[in-house]
Structures are given as structure tokens and as C-alpha cells.
Amino acid sequence: MDKPASARIEYHVTGTSSNIRVIYLNDLAYRAEKVGTPPWKFSFRATKDRILEVQVDNLSADGTVGCEILVYGEPIYTIEETTDSTITCTAVVP
Incomplete structure (x- = not known):
């Protein structure tokens, strides 16, 4: 069975820190930023060979x-x- 044209992507951030900043490539491949506490999750769809990053x-x-x-x-x-x-x-x- 062929995979769909786009893949389901999830970023997960975990930890015990009381204050974090998450900088990530979002569903439009732009940098986005969130400040808060873990856990943090973001889900989206992306096509093959797309760069994924979460700092x-x-x-x-x-x-x-x-x-x-x-x-x-x-x-x-x-x-x-x-x-x-x-x-x-x-x-x-992939």
C-alpha cells in the first residue's frame, strides 16, 4: 500500500523545567516560537524530504x-x- 503524499509529523517536548522556549519549523516550514512548560506537542502534515526541527x-x-x-x-x-x-x-x- 502506498503512503499518502504527506506524512503525519509530531513534535514532542518533555521535561521537568518550569520555563521553556520552543522554536520549531511549523506546518508551513516557517519558524514559530512558544514559551511555556513541558509537555508540549505539535502535529502537522509534511511532504517527503521536508526538513523538520524543534529546538x-x-x-x-x-x-x-x-x-x-x-x-x-x-x-x-x-x-x-x-x-x-x-x-x-x-x-x-523519509
């Missing part, structure tokens, strides 16, 4: 952050929760 800045003095990119519900890039101040998950739609 997480830990704005609090403590806590952890992690990120994951899923295609059709399957993880294709994961950074486990860490105390790093900035992490970036990147991938390309």
Missing part, C-alpha cells in the same frame, strides 16, 4: 528538557531528557 531552550535554572520527532507515530529522532540549556531535534521526512 528547546531551558529557561529555568534547573529541570530537564527532551525532544522527539515522530513520523506516522514512530520516533525518528530523540534526545532524552537532559539538563542542557539548549537541545535541537532535527530530521528529514
